[in-house]
Amino acid sequence: MDVLSARPAALLCDIDGVVRLRDTTHATRLEEQHGIPQGRIAAAALDPELLHQVVTGGITADEWCVEAAGRLAASLSMPSLAKEIMGTWMDPMGMVDDTVVQLLAAAAKSIPVVLVSNGTDRLERDLSLLGVTAHLPLLVNSARIGYAKPSAEIYRIAAQRAGVSLERCLLIDDTQQYVDGARRLGMPAVLYHGHESLRRALASIPSSAGQQRVTP
Structure with a gap:
């Protein structure tokens, strides 16, 4: 106490x-929807070094999205969807x-x-x-x-x-x-x-x- x-x-x-x-199941639902192995969205976006950059102003939220999408692309059969998926995950307030x-x-x-x-x-x-x-x-x-x-x-x-x-x-x-x-x-x-x-x-x-x- x-x-x-x-x-x-x-x-x-x-x-x-x-x-x-925040909805903690949002990433899981997106991964299921697009056939992405579980945990890949978080692994791409919440890498400690990348996260530190965005929360200390080294990069903007938009730049964070682009970088995380690039990392996620390797997990997708259609890499072109990575930016859309990452943007959808980051968007909810x-x-x-x-x-x-x-x-x-x-x-x-x-x-x-x-x-x-x-x-x-x-x-x-x-x-x-x-x-x-x-x-x-x-x-x-x-x-x-x-x-x-x-x-x-x-x-x-x-x-x-x-x-x-x-x-x-x-x-x-x-x-x-x-x-x-x-x-x-x-x-x-x-x-x-x-x-x-x-x-x-x-x-x-x-x-x-x-x-x-x-x-x-």
Whole structure:
């Protein structure tokens, strides 16, 4: 169980897997539809080196799609379909977890809430179209700053965006590696595993900010 030793002065929250949910069976359905061996779409698109490039802004989402399609082409009897298939896989924006957005928006009335994501250059567009930005406008997108979680720099930049010191921020994330990275910096962090875990974390937030923000 995650226990917070002090009330946070700002909240840093992951996006994918928390605020935004994606269909994890989409790749499997595409592979079945086109007779592609299972796992090839992910192997082509989510190669760690390639993924690092796109989430740190080294390449755009469009360039990521082209490169991943090229890698996928070797798995297809009709390589010309690779770009279409990869584009179809990458296109869905996912769906918003309205309960999470409502909980975070309520917290944002008391303390700064900053969304922190290993995203691509499409992230801002997606969040705007999904209606998230209207409720949670503060964002640190790894593709815009050149640092991805669990890098210390992305957490420091997010804390600066919130206007408080790093150790007074609380991170909510569904990836243990990123939670551990935050804790190594002395920042409280909670592993997200559903609405109740978020509610428990937010219970430590006072009803009004009441404390002076610290600008690092």
